[in-house]
Amino acid sequence: MGELLGTTVELEVTNVAHGGVGVARLDGRVVFVADAIPGETVLARISADDHASFWRAETTSVIDPSPHRRPHVWQSAALERDPDARAGGAEFGHIDLPWQRELKRQVIVDSLQRFAKLTDHTALDVVVEPVAGDDAANGLGWRSRVSLHVDSDGIVGPYAARSHRVVAVPDLPLATPAVEYASPLDERLFGAESVDVISDGRRGARVVVHAPAAGERTPPAGKPPVGKPIVERVGEREFRLDELGFWQVHHRAAATLTGAVQRQLIEQLFDADAPNLDLYGGVGLLTAAVGDRFGAGTRIESVESDARATENAGFNLRDFAKATAVTARVDRYLGQMLRTMTSADRGRFERASVVIDPPRSGAGKQVVKSLLELRPAQLVYVACDPVAFARDLGQLDAGGYELRSLTAFDLFPHTHHVEAVGVLTPR
Template structure:
């Protein structure tokens, strides 16, 4: 019941920024805790008949050695809900994220993969990296953030994740044009890290053909085109028409089509492609798109994923069609939060 307090032993990390504890046989998803701690929880969501409850750790009775003071005064129970891991040392944040990715691959794809989450340059000890920051404006003109899973506001002076400058649309030393409000990675180190990872696993060769799906403004298409050269071919498919138009500007020489990825693939580009880049939204590519991809018999697929559960579900679908997970890299481009970005290589068995 909401407001109930109890002592619990905290169990493993789970996907979503919380750890799992047990209370009277019921799973409790506990924020602001760490595996192995003994804490007092306060239930924030749940009723008597529910199979699980949500709770905050409001008192730490036995602390993990990885617990640190939160740098932000607005982090913690009953405060701003933007950060999950301000109370966790930087190294342990990354290892927790790796455990989550491994657990999702094991549970949803039946794979046993050890995952190391790599630090990327461009933040200040996990702070000052968010180049696009939105606040809620209070009636008095001040700034606020929302509480976790709530519309309730927390007045703030500033968010410590906010970068000292706005987005710089640069990757590998090249400027990209992005529409106002258009998508671009918010961590300044993310574009270079992801491009290097994708090119590293695909190893594009002159004359090859590549299909860049959910291509945005052409981040990957630009560098694929450079590698395959004039004798090669790069096709970029993107749902947002503004971004699709800009991809032609940002990646001269590519072919660009705007439209739903599944619908475009069902109607066109049905020949074979050597390489595919998949960078879907948080919900993943899903079965229809995965099956369209494998129908084009690529020698390699680079899957860029911001949600490990969606990645694992799609990896399992690829496996049904003879494509195995060959390698996986993970990047800490969202420090202090539970989010993690992965680049997976899938190839025919």
Template structure:
């Protein structure tokens, strides 16, 4: 185990290793997959939300990991708990897709036993262009099934200029944040997929080049829970060992991230997009999707789930220093930073509060003139993976803003909310999607919704 004093020391060449952040609540462990289930030969039909493919056995749906539509595989059933479907892990590829490739992370490859495959790179066996095509299929299907919208969508790669050091063909070298778990014996590694079993690894190829060599994959941390690695765009990277005990200055250590010419302050443990080029990509997408003719800089514009002010700043940078915009975020520390990060705009303010409660209070207290400013508003929202949900969507629709720009990291949650907005007189005008998580099933989308007049 590394000497604790060494963990706290900072230098230009080696980042500080600090015992870390305040304790996080324990998550319930997922049921461990069966290792003795039946082995089936399956013809893989299509991709499903969640990074698994769909096959059928005697009429029953089987969700298969590590397979590609069009392949025939031998797979072991790991979960028969659901009457309508089973889950299975690919053991052998009998008829490979032309898009199958060697996994860029050796410890996640299909040649390993499923229980020993590193999780977190479930699309790594698929060529990059096919990965993006499959993600587009999931988004298009979700919009049709849950949003009632037929829309062709292309998943765009991140501009390589925004992610120096990343390999766009392999999909590696892009993660600026990485969490490694620690098992009861102090060994470090990622969890196996759909498991809380720690898998020892020799490398972390998705991490940015300056972070990957610092991953302590060959060290032991007895008594620790996890190791977080953080590489801000400005300053030295960090390796933070979480012992479950709050340490002075842990989460609240300030770092800086640069997006274009603008610098954002935030806590080291605060939320920031993990792909090196994601913040710039999403800022540009939000700027692009705000409809000029519908935007009023003097209206009651809002950035909901605003974090440290990234997207509010994108609006300000596009429309000038007379913009009025309110960032709403439940994390008080993030709101504090947002206030500093948005100081260039006199009409900008940052409010701490839950979005649903804030909207209730806003509606209750709004005067007739304020309601008029809300109806003229542009609302940007970037909710968590679960989406905004019916309550927030209905509260927003009742305020009747002209346009909403919705940033989503889950296609089903986005589609569901698009469908709810449609119930209240809003249509999906435009949507773009971005591959901000190469070698995983995750995809980010930005959508514009406008009121039907």
């Protein structure tokens, strides 16, 4: 092991893997190849060969290019840069937009087949839809939030791809103009560790510089500062949140997901008086989406582990008479519900609709197990990771739930990330 590290090899890339890398084989071993497109023949430098089942490589030049290859939208991440200095965060920037979405579709379908064991299912015909305006902008200018890092020399920039090395860059083409303009790329921030640049919810941006605690290179354990409040607008509704709190990164993502949840909820199964839930509810975005779809008297509770987000959710949902927001870990909340439930409670919950928008790691076995015991009338699963979604879906399918519909959205152009919204009901 290690004898191939740094070696340049010729590879034929056959398909795409989750994570935005191509897949090739060398001496019978799988090689995950960055900056390549399925169908290409490339020269690539082996960057890791110490894993038992696969190696990693970075493309250095293209021998036989794909017809879908384009000049990279971000020169700081292009092949012309040494692989060690290529900026991360735009791993699909060398691929034309429609083909990026096709590759993301392939990853979703592969995940559903491998981890959820779906075969001959209409969900396998899913299409990754663009967000309005992105094609006209060539997928640029959408990031309303950017996290940058600072090295020991005070240089501000993103990490190099698949590393923790800060690289200097002159621009941030995926960021909104206000966020890019406010980013201190040409400054030296000695003593700082990282920088968040956040849209202020209007036309400007805020810069938050993070410094480690005295005598430490990294901040002590605990929650980061939440920052000042900002207001985001989705349609006619306003949402208060802390500037460092969670909000969708694409400036049109919140509206896109609101519309998707509202369209995909099955009206015939929705009971406004049932104990409906929005799990991992954040500041109440999807709770409000449900309330706006089915009326101000809809009963629904947002469950979120972050106390500040819950406080903001309570404020944002104040015009819904029967909407509540609680601070709790979802697994513990559902476990407590199961422990205290009466038979009458169970009957009411079986009429409920549950929206679930878990983190990238997915809901996990315990949360899914609890949902299967509770058996709501419908589950609306908002997924930001196709593999985690497929794993949860496999458990739900084995427990008696059926995937009724699935849509996907390209909320992260020029990256490998993709969002999906699925609706499941008991068989």
